Amino acid sequence: MSRILVIGCGGVASVAIQKCCQNEAVFTEMCIASRTKAKCDALKEKLEGKTAVKITTAQVDADHPEEVAALIREYEPKAVLNLALPYQDLAIMEACLECGVHYIDSANYEPEDTDDPKWREIYEKRCREKGFSAYFDYSWQWEYNEKFREKNLTALLGSGFDPGVTSVFTAYAMKHYFDEIHTIDILDCNGGDHGYPFATNFNPEINLREVSANGSYWEDGHWVETEPMEIKRTYNFPQVGQKEMYLLHHEEIESLAEHVPGVKRIRFFMTFGESYLTHMKCLENVGMLSTSPVAYEGKEIVPIQFLKALLPDPATLGPRTKGKTNIGCIYTGVKDGQERTIYIYNVCDHEACYREVGSQAISYTTGVPAMIGTALVALGIWNKRGTVNLEELDPDPFMDMLNQYGLPWVVEENPDTVG
Numbered sequence: 001m002s003r004i005l006v007i008g009c010g011g012v013a014s015v016a017i018q019k020c021c022q023n024e025a026v027f028t029e030m031c032i033a034s035r036t037k038a039k040c041d042a043l044k045e046k047l048e049g050k051t052a053v054k055i056t057t058a059q060v061d062a063d064h065p066e067e068v069a070a071l072i073r074e075y076e077p078k079a080v081l082n083l084a085l086p087y088q089d090l091a092i093m094e095a096c097l098e099c100g101v102h103y104i105d106s107a108n109y110e111p112e113d114t115d116d117p118k119w120r121e122i123y124e125k126r127c128r129e130k131g132f133s134a135y136f137d138y139s140w141q142w143e144y145n146e147k148f149r150e151k152n153l154t155a156l157l158g159s160g161f162d163p164g165v166t167s168v169f170t171a172y173a174m175k176h177y178f179d180e181i182h183t184i185d186i187l188d189c190n191g192g193d194h195g196y197p198f199a200t201n202f203n204p205e206i207n208l209r210e211v212s213a214n215g216s217y218w219e220d221g222h223w224v225e226t227e228p229m230e231i232k233r234t235y236n237f238p239q240v241g242q243k244e245m246y247l248l249h250h251e252e253i254e255s256l257a258e259h260v261p262g263v264k265r266i267r268f269f270m271t272f273g274e275s276y277l278t279h280m281k282c283l284e285n286v287g288m289l290s291t292s293p294v295a296y297e298g299k300e301i302v303p304i305q306f307l308k309a310l311l312p313d314p315a316t317l318g319p320r321t322k323g324k325t326n327i328g329c330i331y332t333g334v335k336d337g338q339e340r341t342i343y344i345y346n347v348c349d350h351e352a353c354y355r356e357v358g359s360q361a362i363s364y365t366t367g368v369p370a371m372i373g374t375a376l377v378a379l380g381i382w383n384k385r386g387t388v389n390l391e392e393l394d395p396d397p398f399m400d401m402l403n404q405y406g407l408p409w410v411v412e413e414n415p416d417t418v419g
């Protein structure tokens with residue numbers, strides 16, 4: 001029924017593509033395009049004979065909207081699923097607008113060069129006005145709202161797990177469990193062990209930038225910023241056990257603050273082990289997390305990109321990772337005049353993911369919702385136009401597909417809260 005173009009062929013894309021191939025009723029043809037075409041060809045070969053979806057591959061540098069637009073014109077997809085890096089979001093959105101196709105991504109736009117003076121000026125103004133200093137915020141993509149609406153197109157923003165499923169859980173809680181939500185705690189727990197002293201579960205550059213930045217949360221209508229890792233809590237996660245977790249800034253806090261009427265506080269916590277934190281601090285202290293180029297033996301190198309080359313490729317962690325993830329949201333609020341607390345979460349097993357698609361659970365928990373969001377847009381079931389965050393849409397079809405495609409969820413009444 002639908003022909004789609006997937007851009008990027010890393011850990012997340014590889015899962016999303018395999019999941020599209022399990023959904024042949026929706027996806028009939030697919031072009032996998034990325035910077036390194038060999039990776040697309042290898043995945044195509046792996047899937048040959050296992051799916052009825054007709055797969056082609058292409059090379060594209062998605063930093064350039066005109067290259068993406070040329071590919072869209074040639075392939076004529078119904079939608080583009082962007083699973084490259086956040087750096088490419090705006091270029092791919094531009095190309096989709098120009099060619100009149102829907103757009104789906106899994107991460108908020110972030111610039112590659114945070115020293116660019118033009119970008120920095122806008123960033124510093126936003127830091128002062130909004131009160132959080134993360135390098136990413138939705139203003140860049142929300143700016144396209146009218147343009148997508150005028151062209152009767154959807155740009156679905158953040159169709160991964162967090163953001164993505166956490167946004168859909170929130171819409172589900174609003175629809176079925178609350179008249180008003182007062183607090184949201186998003187808890188992202190990875191209880192998996194890959195056996196390396198230090199590795200990141202998804203793109204190291206994006207992951208380390210996120211974790212080494214200041215934390216922040218939304219309270220009473222404004223942002224409260226913290227030092228990196230300043231706020232620590234312990235939580236006993238169902239099927240994983242007791243873990244230490246730290247408050248981080250996270251992109252869905254910004255969109256949920258906008259779209260959940262009456263919400264008083266939104267926080268995001270992620271679990272980290274001691275070894276991960278010690279390595280990260282050390283790498284940060286010696287300058288290895290820097291995104292500014294340095295001169296080395298007559299060449300310019302970007303320290304964090306060099307570090308990425310040294311670290312294990314997240315796509316290779318699959319066969320080594322054991323244990324489970326538990327990602328979900330605890331909501332407090334009011335229903336029919338009564339106070340209520342619920343916890344909606346998914347537990348995902350690293351080894352089961354590897355058996356199914358050859359990837360660990362982090363790529364799996366992002367790739368499955370990327371496929372579901374794309375399917376719902378392609379089918380026209382999700383047809384709100386403009387730039388759309390997932391909490392703005394009917395959660396029920398998405399929740400059903402989570403159960404169907406490998407991410408079953410649980411609603412627990414009266415769970416332990418975070419404090």
Ligand code: NDP
Nearest residue numbers: 008009010011012035036062084086107160161162202203
């Ligand atoms: P990877 O680094 O594994 O893959 C990125 C892919 O994008 C690679 O195939 C890479 O190509 C390609 N790429 C990079 N730059 C370009 C370019 N200029 N043009 C074309 N292709 C390009 O990343 P992940 O799969 O781990 O992450 C993919 C996305 O998912 C990221 O945006 C990440 O932030 C997001 N994410 C979202 C989560 C969520 O829950 N919402 C959770 C985890 C990740 P090459 O092979 O040449 O390097």
